[in-house]
Amino acid sequence: MQYNDQLMPLKEQALNEGEVYPVLRRAIVGLYLQPGAVLSIKDICEHFEMGRSPVRDALMRLDQEGLVTLLPQRGTMISRIDYSRVEQERFLRLAVEEEVMKLFMACHTPSDITLLHEALRQQQELCDQKELDTRRFLWLDDEFHQVFYTVADKLFCLQAIQNVGGHYRRMRLLTCGDRTSMQEILRQHSALLTALQARDTELMCNIFHYHLRRLDREERLVVKKYPYLFNSGTNHESPSPLWKADYLQTLKTKGE
Known part of the structure; x- marks a missing residue:
């Protein structure tokens, strides 16, 4: 894509x-x-x-x-942006993607890991640029996660999540717009890769849960900073x- x-x-x-x-x-x-x-x-x-x-x-x-x-x-x-809907859309992704990643863990090949490394490299390259492109970074983040769905043959599930994830998508754009947030995402992606290569499913799941839930604090700050963008x-x-x-x-x- x-x-x-x-x-x-x-x-x-x-x-x-x-x-x-x-x-x-x-x-x-x-x-x-x-x-x-x-x-x-x-x-x-x-x-x-x-x-x-x-x-x-x-x-x-x-x-x-x-x-x-x-x-x-x-x-x-x-x-x-409906914050309660953001939480539900994120919950849906968490529930589905955890199972997808378990399937990936069971069947991935070295070439699949190479694809993840390449996606991570491109994210780092973008993060190192002077002018940050939040939308492109988020697109590369999606590319990283799409590898799991592709290998697990669950692209229909990914499309379904994206089709109902408009509120969560806008929240993600608001919370990953600075270099510090991007670097944190990169660290978590790198940790996921380490767990995958070690075939440590428990560690992978722990990192994944933290990865998707890490935005809780950032989201609250965003709601406080831009109250006029939210239902509340x-x-x-x-x-x-x-x-x-x-x-x-x-x-x-x-x-x-």
Whole structure:
């Protein structure tokens, strides 16, 4: 899978009808659009040069996933991050991926370990760069974990987790945006590799549990720092998203 710079969601462009949903979803879960921002069907249609019917269908799908909230007579709000849902999405991944990693432990080959080392090398290389790319780092993190699902022949499970993991995804972007957090993730990945190579299942599971649950403290700090991005925060609605801006980059630029 090739990395996409993922700027496409914010570009003015003509789309095919079937592309409206994935483009809007990526703009939301990638934090190109601010949680709490309100947009209208008219604005979306004009932005993407698309008719109302496919846009409405896409918004209904996103509403069913809890990624937008339909506001009668006012438009559509990008759903704020639901922290209780973040915990449930993370629990789902924890439960599934632990079993996947046990399967991986039982059947992996030296070439599979080589793939993990390469993914880890690329993460370290990115972390060493002056300008950090949070989305690319997270993509490489996904590539690392995808090796387990591929070897265990459980890619369907991975896709299912990703399909319902929009709130958790946004939280991950908010918690791994600095070099210290990235280096900690790298240390844990390295420890996982050590346990795998030693075929120590108990150690692997302990490291894995810590790896996915380490964000508890960081998440609480994020909720405190950006209360307006979460359901528990203020009900003030942002008037509209800045389509040509990148909300995650805006947070970095402001130094928040």
